[in-house]
Amino acid sequence: MSERQFFGHVIDGEEVPSTDGATFEVWNPWTREVWAEAAEGSAADADRAVASARRAFDEGPWPRMARAERAAAMRRLADLMEERADDLAWLDTTNMAKPFAQAQHDVARSVWNFRFFADHQRDHTGEVYPMDSGHHTYSEYGPAGVVAAISPWNFPLMMATWKVAPAIAWGNTCIIKPSEDTPASVTLLGRLAAEAGLPPGVLNVLNGHGSPAGSSLTADDRVDRVTFTGSSATGRAVMASASSHLAPVSLELGGKGANIVFEDADLDNAVHWAVEAIFRNSGQICLAGSRLFVASGIYDEFMDRFVAAAEALTIGDPFDPATKFSSLASRKHFDKVSSYVDSVPLDGGKVLTGGVDDEGRWLVRPTIVTDLPVTAPAYCEEIFGPVCVVNRFEDEGEVVALANDTRFGLNAMLFTENLSRAHRVASQLRAGTVWVNCFFIRDLRTPFGGVGDSGVGREGGNFSREFFTEPKAVVMQIRR
Ligand code: TXE
Secondary structure, three states, X not given: OOOOEEEOEEEOOEEEOOOOOOEEEEEEOOOOEEEEEEEOOOHHHHHHHHHXXXXXXXXXXXXXXXXXXXXXXXXXXXXXXXXXXXXHHHHHHHHHOOOHHHHHHHHHHHHHHHHHHHHHHHOOOOOEEEOOOOEEEEEEEEEOOEEEEEXXXXXXXXXXXXXXXXXXXXXXXXXXXXXXXXXXXXXXXXHHHHHOOOOOOOEEEOOOOHHHHHHHHHHOOOOOEEEEEOOHHHHHHHHHHHHOOOOOEEEEOOOOOEEEEOOOOOHHHHHHHHHHHHHHHHHOOOOOOOEEEXXXXXXXXXXXXXXXXXXXXXXXXXXXXOOOEOOOOOHHHHHHHHHHHHHHHHOOOEEEEEEEOOOOOOOEEEEEEEOOOOOOHHHHOXXXXXXXXEEEEOOHHHHHHHHHOOOOOOEEEEEOOOHHHHHHHHHHOOOOEEEEOOOOOOOOOOOEOOOHHHEEOOEOHHHHHHHHEEEEEEEEEOOO
């Protein structure tokens, strides 16, 4: 057996083990083997990482650097990531069984996160407010300080860079704590940041579990901003902890996305996106279209095609180029998703296709469920797996009410060829993003986030600027 890889913390530009030498095992969920070990961050390690970021902010060059110089450093990091793209993708695929082509796509998006936010801060403009009193006020956007970023395992590199890139672009220094399930690619990112010449302490990586590693970061009063993506329950704990020292939080939490297919939809397009929306990344996407509403008039035809498309997905080794769908990311997550699937018949639902794998793999096949009451846990809770619950509807008013009947409000999709209906329904849906006749398309300038249990705040473009800076008003007298 090959030697296990080791992923340390990256603190002050150096990869280091934990102070007490503790480690944890890193699994490959497809082979169900341990392939690596990572440093288990303690409160002492979190303290080291925050001290490094604090020093780099208070005394280092990064927040004081010319904007173009900072952008150039981030672009060097993006270039290095591009050179190592297949290594980064290999780590995510090994670590969580994401099909390799999808992992490569995530790496490309991660590279773009750095390039986009580097340029966005370099080229940004402020506002000027002419005043009748003979003064004018202008706005200035200064860095906020030390950012603690806590990321999940479903898009290990992509979600981390979505936080780190705007944070450092605006002159902050940061500590990123990846999920304990997927420490690998983010640790390589930390190594590359040092190689790209980012000053020590600008981008620290702290590995370890939610507690003590994550909770020590959020509770530390030297931290000025906390950005988190994960479950709604942990989001509440993170917000409570950050409130002890009044650090603003940005929370991107769970979802139970509604996907609405109207009678006049282009069915080929709607089926294609319905499959992508719930089975891509084995459904481990906060934006998943996990509640599907289909108009009665096209229900039978749509469902025949949807079931056939789900059954046609090639399941297997995530490194096989033919594979479109693979295991869930961990044993713990497999147990969670399986228990929801097991609950479906007990709650009166029907499994049309899919179900839990019977070969002992941590795999749940693309699963389509009907006839569940709206109160059933599988209908209303976030499963975060490849399980789509389907309902039929008669009219627009009914489906808007059904779609909005959830604690979550991250995103929704609707498929129709009627322009007025598209606008009308989109504006009535309670969600941070509504996709019309598409899914998963993102422009980094746009607001991203959710309402209700799906989160607090928005990130993207100027929304990220609001969060990662301290806007200042400078009031000038004009002598006449
Ligand atoms: O999430 P956690 P888990 C949902 C999804 C999934 C469920 C549980 O439904 O099945 O959450 O997944 C860190 N202080 N989502 O257990 O606990 C943790 O180490 C500070 C939706 O992985 O929220 C990890 O880095 N940090 C989601 C991160 O929080 C803490 C993506 C997420 O872990 C902490 C992932 C604490 N007290 C899961 N406790 C999405 N919105 O996309 C844990 N962490």
